Amino acid sequence: MPDHIPLLRADCADCFGLCCVALPFARSADFAHGKPAGKPCANLREDHACGIHTELRPKGYAGCTVYDCFGAGQRVSQVTFGGRDWRTGGKEHARQMFEVFPVVRRLHELLWYLTEALGLDAARPLHPELRRALEQTERLAARQPEELAVLDPAEHWHEVAELLLQASELARKGRRKGRDRRGADLAGAKLKGADLRGVSLRGACLIGADLTGADLRQADLIGADLRGAELTGADLTGALFLTQPQVNAARGGPGTRLPASLVRPAHWAASR
Structure with missing residues (x-):
């Protein structure tokens, strides 16, 4: 750290x-x-x-x-x-x-x-x-x-x-596994199991999106709105510019993997 x-x-x-x-x-x-x-x-x-x-x-x-x-x-x-x-x-x-x-x-x-x-x-x-x-x-x-x-x-x-x-x-050079979605409106999007490694999601609206089991390693999440996004089983290790408020606003569970610099919100366990 x-x-x-x-x-x-x-x-x-x-x-x-x-x-x-x-x-x-x-x-x-x-x-x-x-x-x-x-x-x-x-x-x-x-x-x-x-x-x-x-x-x-x-x-x-x-x-x-x-x-x-x-x-x-x-x-x-x-x-x-x-x-x-x-x-x-x-x-x-x-x-x-x-x-x-x-x-x-x-x-x-x-x-x-x-x-x-x-x-x-x-x-x-x-x-x-x-x-x-x-x-x-x-x-x-x-x-x-x-x-x-x-x-x-x-x-x-x-x-x-x-x-x-x-x-x-x-x-992210050489790690991108899909097209960049910078600033995209992905509210409520069905992205369960999506391979989003190295994808730019800078400023994207992901309110209520289903990211269950998604691979977000090395994805750029600066400014992304993750309110109510489902991150159960998602892998965010190495995600770029992810912050504690973003994680706190999302939904996650025991299988959600976070960068070492962030802590698992206490209410995640309570919501399951």
């Missing part, structure tokens, strides 16, 4: 419940109640912990079990704002913290992709450029609160996205 990966995992114990306050969510199948950005969730306790953490799905908060901040929560809480929480720091302090959190989260997601790309032997010719991009992204994430609050990471993302695409093409 790349050295940078542990720093990009959510550590709720060191976070001030930022995802439960800073982000808005609407009442839906994923959230039993809605709330605007900046308002604490009704389930957030005074110690910044979730009062229904072990019962989120039964109580109608499946969306919370899907979300992952890539370690941005603890960074903003303990580093960017020096351990001063939004409850005691004053109104302006809280406002700025809530503005900064989604920016750092976006940058941390990019750090995840760059770290993975640097672990690809096939992308070794690009490693110097990837390393520079990672260092630049880290410098952006390390900026002061007032700088982060007005930072739009979109331009930097656009530049790095091209580099990640090149890394993907090098890693």
